Amino acid sequence: MKIQKLLVAPLTLAALISLAATAHATPQQEERFKGAVASLTAGKPEEAVLALEALRDDGIDDASVSFDLGLAYLSRARIAESPGDLGRAVFSFEEAKSLTHSDVLHAECTRLAGEVRSVIAKRRARLGQPTDMEEAPPPSRAFSTILPEDNWAEATLACAALLFIGLVLRDRTSGRVKVASSILAAGSGLLIVIAGLATSQRRSDRLSLEEAIVVADEVRPTDEKHIVLADAPALAAGTRVRVTDRRAGYAEVRTHGQIAWVPERTILSLPRAN
């Protein structure tokens, strides 16, 4: 009985914490979302932008809201483009990508963000400006993104178990079984190192990596004293940057091997990996 009580109490607490941490839309917010979708469908993107931005301000982190907001900015830009529309469209699609667990929505966001970036790049290319907007991640990060963090962790645990079995069998058997056990132990040991490092990389990214998208049409990078860097190319809307520091309304960002300071209002941070 005592054991039952001991188990039930932490499980209940965990469930309560989990429920409290998840922001669910209220019926009113769902109604506003449907109104925004109706405006967007009716070809009134300005209204949709306002309503969807208000939902985001209410703390609704939802992939559909972000995706539709990207569409609203895109639609507004098609009718009468305002400064920052394309950057915000890219940001919204990237945000939806980060929030969703749906493969379909993820693929659609990737496609649309890529197409908008392509339009920005073409415009810049015509003006003879640099067009790089996404930097290839370092090999370790690129490799670690093959699997989600928990899958890496599970693989690490499985390899650890196999290593144990292989070592024990190696000691207790002889002949071919001993050889096979030795190979199993060695292979598992190698895989533990690889999967463990990937798990650690994904965990570190989740806890400390802050990425942002440039939403202003063009941002001139500055140094720490906010003096424009003469040789540095301007950052285009839609550029993905890594934020490493924030100070007095400016953010230190890294992209394409360049470290610079930009006004905080010209970038929007993506949600961290969950």
Add this chain to the structure above:
Amino acid sequence: MTKLRSLLLGLVALCIVLAHGPARAQLHFHMKDVETQVDQGEVEVGDTVHVTLRAMSESTLPERPDLGQHPGFTVRGGPSVSQSQSVQIINGRTSSRRGITATWSLTATTVGTFTIGPPSAFVGATKLTSDAVRVRVVKKGAIQRGSDPLDPFGGPSTMDPWKSFFGAPDGRDTRAAPPTDPALGLDHDDSVPLFMHATIDRSSVVVGEQVTYTALLYVDPDLADQDFIMEHEAAAASFLKQTLVADDANSKQLGYAKVRSRVYRVKQVRKVAFFPVSTGTLEIGEQEIRYPLGNRYVSAKTEKLPVKVGEPPTKGRPLGYSLGDTGHFELSADVKPREIDQGDVTAINVTLSGTGNVPRAALPLPLQKDVAFLQPELSEKLGSADKDRFAAVDTFRYVVRIDRAGDVDLGAIELPFFDPDRKAYFTARAVLGVVHVKKGDVKQAAPSDPNPVVLPEGPPPFDTLDGTRAASARHLADAGWFWYALLGSPLSYVLLKVSGAAARRVTARRRERAQSPDAELGRRHADAKAKAKASQSGKDTVAAVKRYVEEIAVARASVNVKGEAAEGIASLLLEGGVSSALAKDTSALLTACADLAFSPDDVPMKEAHALLARAEKLERALTLESRTVEANREETE
């Protein structure tokens, strides 16, 4: 003939008079343009008088003013020179005159009546000399002080506006001080001839709320009113700035202020509306001027003024509110024509008026498909409204092309704003109404770019919330047990390996020990003791005790005393390293056991148990002695 000659002479004389008349009149005019004034005709010793020379000229600017002689007085300061210009239009003829006003401050040193001057100045090479002035100097305290109640300014002449207040140069003599405005008074060091002071009407505002900034210059009235140099304006990087006066270049005379015990002349140098654009404690920086004082310039700065800026409340904030839209705004719109052909344009004039931080960049337009708003033309009128509020009227002229036939509702332009006076949000709204669009051929405008970059068409929007994101998912790698399990696998193998080896070693040792002579001895010794305790009869117990003692001797001294006589037992034990006392005890115990064992009578159990107790005690003593000996030997080694 005589008459004719007389007539000719008369005509010539008339011509001469006519020709010279204006010249003489001009000369007279010149003479009037040099004038000297003194502010007091009678002073006491130690008092200060001010002598002012005004020189005007139609040609070049008079220069090099000179006071002339001044017996009985010493020059305390001056000349302070200011320039002036006047333009007159008489009967369509324009005349311009330029002049200077030079002022000297003199201190009376001797009793008497003195002539000062005549002061003079040069116009080019010509010296213009004015009249000398006479001043009577009496001894200290001889003049009755008092002001004319009917003339608070002391009756200044039109020529000398400083006459009444030049008598208080150091601020201590207030006999002719002008009326001061308490609102301009402040606590400041009054030993300086001039200083600057800045004020703001509020120090805690929200983003976009107007802060009215006023920079004032306090100058000693003794100093001539001169143009100063604006060294730099107040730095306010986090504010939008709008001037509240039409002519910012000219400072405005506000009156006089009493600063501690001294009177200053106060001028408004700037009156500006600042609108903060970000939150936090922002700063309006110093404003600095340089004021001419004799042959040098004196610098004066305003204070730095902090302003706390917050955000308007989030509660009740309407959709589309843009941070900084603060004030009170009104919108109106006019659409003409209301009937057009498909693909044609109509004009919309939107007027945004109001006070505060009126947005002038762009209006939130009701964009929709097939309705294209072209870039607007903007005209604006800026100024100040009541209570120094900044006001603006902006007119946006849009050309709107409509490509859809039918009644097209253009919607409404809405501009939410925060009113800081009423501390609430409002929305300025202008309804654009419906435009009747007749069906026709849509005229496609020739594209300016033959190869335009086309934005992608978006798919239909998602109409249900995704809701798949867990706000704070728990990951395996965050759990402590994950890392323990990861390290546990190899560690448990190592542990298993080590513990197996240890167990094997212990087993082997045990086995080894079980087979040794010592172990055999121990076993026999234990058996004998057990038998001694378990025996039921006295004789059996005594016999068992005897075997027990013999086994003790073997175990502790490695000597076999079985069958030995008492003396032999003792000597054997001594050879085995046992102390003589214990050897004797052992010998005695064995002898007692032998005596009782061979006695014809039965041995009482009590006696037998007493022997067993003696044997156990002996064993303990022998064990202790053997350990001591062992320890001493190890120590020696």
